[in-house]
Amino acid sequence: MFFRKREVTAYTLEKNYQRLKTELVGGLVVLGGVFITGTLWFWLVEKWSLIDSAYMTIITLSSVGFGEVNPLDDRSRLFTIVLILMGIIVIGYLVNRITEAFLQGYFRESIRLRQKRNVIDKLSNHYILCGYGRTGNHVAREFAAEGISFIIIDSDLDELEKAQQQGYLVLQGDATLDEFLILAKIETAICIVAALSSDADNLYTVMSAKALNPDIRAIARASTEEAVKKLERAGADTVVSPYITGGKRLAAAALRPQVMDFVDGIFAGGEKSFYLEECLLNEDNCPCIGQTLAQTQLRAKSGALVVAIRRHDGTLVVGPMGDFILEAGDSLMSMGTAEQLRTLNNILSPINLAQKQKGKREREI
16 A cells, blocks of 8 residues: 655555645635735725736736736735735745645555555455564465455555565554554454464454454464463454464374375465365355255265364364254365365355455456
8 A cells, every 4th residue: 555665654645645735725725815815905995897906916926027907006015015925925835835746756646545545445355464474474375365355454664565566455554553454444354364473462453353343253363372362362263373383283293294294285275286165154145054965965066075064153063964954154164176165165155256256356457
């Protein structure tokens, strides 16, 4: 949402543009007031016609050097001197503001910022990524690979410049503040990922997000076990500790290397063959609700394998049998190739698939 030109952020650029706009409008209002005052003086005091009064005021303010329309007495000449000085000051002020706007590129930047703001204003059912550090970078890559709509919030100019070079939608600001979460359309977002470097910042971000949108799914990064507990108490739906998770994966790789190779093949993405996908069954558009898993014939139709189902009450069923009845609010965790999972997603939630593909096309544009 910004460039790093002259160490000025987009947020600052936008504020400066609004300041210049206000100053220009104010200058024009003052100039209009001076013009009306001069016209009324010559019309009411000198008893000239309205056309002559307006003409005299214009040539006086513009200092073109024409002579007086009609002879003036000393009182009106003094008034004309004041009118000339006022015209020089106000017009000089306006020229200065316009020159500053052109030199700083505010008009050009304002158009680009307005276009970016229009994109953000249209965001819906999107993800918000707070922090574009080492963790956030990988999260953004996965989001982009999935073709979903997301926006990055970070206060670090260097990191956001890298994100913008990747074509990501970014917003410079402090994610712990409500102001920037609102700018990122927190009220219409479906998930927020707090991947900031500080556990305290992630805690504040989760609390702010849940206060602004109680239904949003909050994923948070934590450095310590104590931070995990606090983030969970603050309302985070899932808390991930890179150190704890990394330690467990290292141990698993040492004890069960073949299993870990298979798991890495699923989660790594990229050129790997298999992926895991989660699909929420929505009663508004899922035709499989009320049917058993065998009746849906999901494996036969898509080729993807349903490995687990999480009930709407939070109960996790691993390896569901064919007589398992699907209900609204259930989440199906399935494994398969990218094509198989797309087919499965289209069967279970055709509207969500269309939105995802639309978001991917918009990112490519």
